[in-house]
Amino acid sequence: MNLSDTHAAVRRPVPQELLDVLASHFGTRCSQADAVLEHHGRDESPYPVTPPDVVIFAESTEDVVLVAKLCSQYKVPLIPYGAGSSLEGHFLAIQGGVTLNLQGLNRIVSVNAEDLTATVQAGVTRKQLNEEIRDTGLFFPIDPGADASLGGMAATRASGTNAVRYGTMRENVVNLTVVTADGRVLRTTGRARKSSAGYDLTRIFVGSEGTLGIITEVTVRLYPQPEAVSAAICTFDTLDSAVKCVIDTIQMGVPVARVEFMDANAVRTVNQYSKLSLRESPMLLFEFHGSPEGVKEQAEVVQDLAREHGGHDFEWAERPEDRSRLWTARHNAYFAGVQSRPGCRSSTTDVCVPISRLADSVGAAARLLEQAPFPYTIVGHVGDGNYHVLMLLDPEDTAEWKLSEEINHAIVRQAIEVGGTCTGEHGIGMHKMQFMQDEFDPAALELMRSLKLAFDPDNLLNPGKIV
Structure with missing residues (x-):
């Protein structure tokens, strides 16, 4: 498919000064190798390879904070990358910029078996989590087929084969740690089973596809393994x-x-x-x-x-x-x-x-x-x-x-x-943006755009996606 028909296909320049700072800080975890860029510019969608200018391999929330602050300072696009299994062009760097590979955030932070929750870093995959908790008698049921990362699954509001009984990521994410476009860290709520306090920030970030913030930790619900x-x-x-x-x-x-x-x-x-x-x-x-x-x-x-x-x-x-x-x-x-x-x-x-x-x-x-x-x-x-x-x-x-x-x-x-939706679980990415006008009325779309600008006024986070 030709990207020239999208309004967001003009690449933004990445200053050499920023590239030098990133290389100095991250060393071998900063790459501009052609093979690495190509790998991070290709997903399972029909779109052609659209590589970023540089890839950073993060290993902590602090790494994400630093990169977000630098990209905010230099007004450079920042695209989070999980397991790379997108079908709709979610992480293609159509405006260039920095791709932040989160696979190194792969630590299981805590398992609270009594509360039926687990907190994991964004790069932990669903199979990794289930292997870790196998001896507790619990399991995490959301199964999109691919061994996707929990951060990516939250970002795309994934579901899969078990959704008819256990729901989707929307129902099974309890709390998130998120880095904002300007490098602030926030936690959306606690681990309680319910809360009526304030706006539901968790649900705002679930399904936002990296356009409002970068998820670095996820607390999910667990379930007893069936007898x-x-x-x-x-x-x-x-x-x-x-x-x-x-x-x-x-x-x-x-x-x-x-x-x-x-x-x-x-x-x-x-x-x-x-x-x-x-x-x-x-x-x-x-x-x-x-x-x-x-x-x-x-x-x-x-x-x-x-x-x-x-x-x-x-x-x-x-x-x-x-x-x-x-x-x-x-x-x-x-x-x-x-x-x-x-x-x-x-x-x-x-x-x-x-x-x-x-x-x-x-x-x-x-x-x-x-x-x-x-x-x-x-x-x-x-x-x-x-x-x-x-x-x-x-x-x-x-x-x-x-x-x-x-x-x-x-x-x-x-x-x-007939009252349905253009996407039940893959998300919007680039491929389904044109259907947003069919599914939502103008007032709803305008509110979504306002929300994007409030969270990301310089349009740096995964630009050209959703709205």
Whole structure:
């Protein structure tokens, strides 16, 4: 995609004096090597490489404070970087500047098992946290698929496969430590389960994508590991029947932990990628958490509902290794799709709609895609109305890109018309900025812009994103 069509694609000069100061202070943790710059200028979006001028590898909140103060002094853009798994161009340095790699902030600060919370530095990944707390009988449930950093997950308001039961990062972030654009450090609240004191700064920063402040520590909620876990897959003859089964399951109040959808194309690519032999038809993947009796009851109700909608080939998995095999297939759906067309770049949709409109929305997307000249897959966290279309594009074919954007726009418009959103979990970044005007009224957008200016008056923090 050509960046020339965005208002924010003009790079700002970085003074040599600033580069010298950064190099002097950070030494080998300051890099202008071409390979390092390129790595930090590329994500999983269709955009071309857009590198920063310099990369700083931070290891503490104090490092972040120093860099923020220097960038504020020299009026240079500052872009936080987590695990690099963005799909929407979140951390591309479209105005140049300093990219602040936070992977070195990887210490688990404290685990308060009695309070069901843990405080971690922003670079700690979800798998790292769960490995650390495994012996406490607790776990952190938010699972976006990739082994994302907790800071990045908070910044993009991530969710994933467990959101239908445990919620998203919005519900599971208790407190944040944030460095402001001018280098001040603030903590948004305490560790209490609730508070009515002042404005909810935590929720303002969750989902702000590095445009209002740089998250350096996150306190998250933990949950007891369920006594029993069971997973199952079920195939359907049609996409519509699979999605309607999900709608009935949710509307009946069955407390499933995960409900994931894969269309026939997605199953086919996963079979090829992971050497599996799943039936290549629309598929639902379920997981149930609770007591042995509760899990058994939930599973029986869902199995009966699936049969009413023509579901068949139920395959149960209760052993951890069997469950892992099923969920690995789902988590690999993105990589399987990309590998199915060598050399392609992916463009993804991420709409979320009210559960009652899910079948209509997914069906409309499928009809739009049927005549597309490029491969595609449809997968989704359909338990909460969120689904993704993965369009696999030839990066040299402008006609494919143009058509994919037209399809993307049509899918988003349909979702917003039925009360949904352009993004259920990926965030806005650059790719979805144009949809903000469709989703929000002018007064709301103006208030967002005012908020950005209040927190970052010089527009230094991850400029050209969200608004």
